[in-house]
């Protein structure tokens with residue numbers, strides 16, 4: 134029995150949410166006293182394997198096959214199902230990425246094992262695992278528990294764990310696991326990773342974000358936020374009304390129907406703190422809010438807050454930053 138973490142590659146490195154999954158897996162390993170290993174699905178994954186060298190893991194399994202060179206749900210689900218069958222882990226852990234959403238349900242169906250998806254936390258009581266997930270557009274949280282002792286696959290929402298908490302230390306042993314795939318078994322091909330526009334930024338990996346809400350008032354005021362973001366070296370994000378008004382493109386939107394982010398600093402301008410927005414940014418390490426309403430719900434989450442008019446404060450702040 135072991136804990137097995139599925140590692141995803143992103144631009145040649147370990148995906149941020151896979152590093153968060155490592156934190157979850159290591160914590161589960163401590164709680165259940167089980168060895169924690171990682172699996173890399175792909176072809177020629179030695180660089181990725183090396184980048185995990187210093188991570189505290191028992192083994193790094195390389196499920197290597199030429200047909201896994203580019204992602205396909207057929208290939209990845211067959212490969213992971215084979216690894217689970219040969220390794221019999223108790224829990225298979227991953228970040229709830231788009232790729233995991235795509236191929237984990239197939240693994241679950243192939244092996245007839247549970248897939249508990251998109252959890253935000255877990256706890257162990259009397260040796261039993263309970264996971265917590267948000268339901269009904271994050272208005273409620275629900276507890277779910279896997280049935281039986283067999284393998285169970287679990288994904289965690291972005292920022293449920295902090296990637297900085299990855300335990301480093303012992304040297305993991307790399308091991309090849311053999312995968313059998315026939316040419317005809319891959320029925321789909323992947324195109325280049327989707328990017329909405331040439332200028333679209335991956336906010337999920339941004340360290341500093343300036344986020345604009347309806348409090349900005351009108352489109353003509355947007356340069357205030359853009360200039361502040363430029364002065365801070367930050368990416369620009371927005372709440373949904375700003376996107377719905379057509380002031381910024383959809384890929385800037387943070388929240389339940391937008392991106393989930395976990396920057397070191399989330400600087401919110403005129404955002405009230407509706408739950409659909411908060412689920413997308415609550416994993417931020419530091420939250421700063423400027424809002425003229427002292428009762429705005431986001432103040433409850435903010436580390437620092439300024440009650441005031443952003444149209445007065447932001448230009449002064451920008452000037453101070455540029456001085």
Ligand SMILES: Cc1cc2nc3c(=O)[nH]c(=O)nc-3n(C[C@H](O)[C@H](O)[C@H](O)COP(=O)(O)OP(=O)(O)OC[C@H]3O[C@@H](n4cnc5c(N)ncnc54)[C@H](O)[C@@H]3O)c2cc1C
Pocket residue numbers: 270345346347348349350371372373374375386387388389390391402403404405406407408409410413423424425426429441442443444
């Ligand atoms: C199914 C569904 C999905 C949704 N998905 C998302 C999502 O992904 N992301 C998202 O953001 N929302 C989403 N929403 C919308 C969400 O419910 C809120 O309506 C939205 O987040 C509110 O955005 P806001 O905070 O910018 O605007 P408001 O709630 O209107 O807040 C504006 C704030 O600005 C302050 N303000 C006004 N003027 C100033 C000023 N001059 N200076 C300082 N402060 C000022 C006000 O006090 C207020 O607190 C979704 C809703 C539904 C139903």
